[in-house]
Amino acid sequence: MSLKEIALKANSNYSHQRIFNIESHCISELYWSFLPNSFHTGKVKKCVIEVNQDWGKNLYDYTSLWTDVKKINLNFEFESYLKLDKYNKKKAQLEVLHAGMLKIAENEGWEKKVLIESYNKCLENNLEYQFLVKGQMKTSPDKIHKISLWCNWDLDKIELFWVLFDKKGAEIKRCIFTKKEPQFGEFIYYLSWNWQDNDSIIIENNYKYSKKEKWVISIN
Structure with a gap:
């Protein structure tokens, strides 16, 4: 599999950016771990889902940070997130990460079935x-x-x-x-x-x- 990393991160405008970015690693890695070796992403080695409270007109902006790194902008309810317990924080992360990966797949022409399977396996494993x-x-x-x-x-x-x-x-x-x-x-x-x-x-x-x-x- 050519995809080496999936990153979920908060935009720098968010006051608790560091806390969110520290907490987002385990779900990103869990989701990535279930992608099969047969999942081909061409030259793309990293996907970034960057979340903000409200991107406004920049929502769903799709950019190439480098030739092998693709980024999508999505909205995220940070204030609600901070009040959640551990399981539901993971669930909120999974939902926005999966939505971002589906958007990237749509832009790149990738197969979506394996992404849906990865999402379901995360839930089957109780997000652990x-x-x-x-x-x-x-x-x-x-x-x-x-x-x-x-x-x-x-x-x-x-x-x-x-x-x-x-x-x-x-x-x-x-x-x-x-x-x-x-x-x-x-x-x-x-x-x-x-x-x-x-x-x-x-x-x-x-x-x-x-x-x-x-x-x-x-x-x-």
């Missing part, structure tokens, strides 16, 4: 972006244990856990090893981890745009 990092479990040298990394990306935080299993795949232990603000979550796609021996693993953050980090973890 929780997943096994890289979909991987790694077996210990002695073949007794398996280990994986598990991510919870929420409105206000991103949490990463290491999860220990027995050789049959039954979970034994789950422990958090780092927690960050949600706007810094991109690094999770660039994590690597390996067993050092039968009792410990090393986890490394290889994302070039963040601080290099390393965690050495004992499973005992």
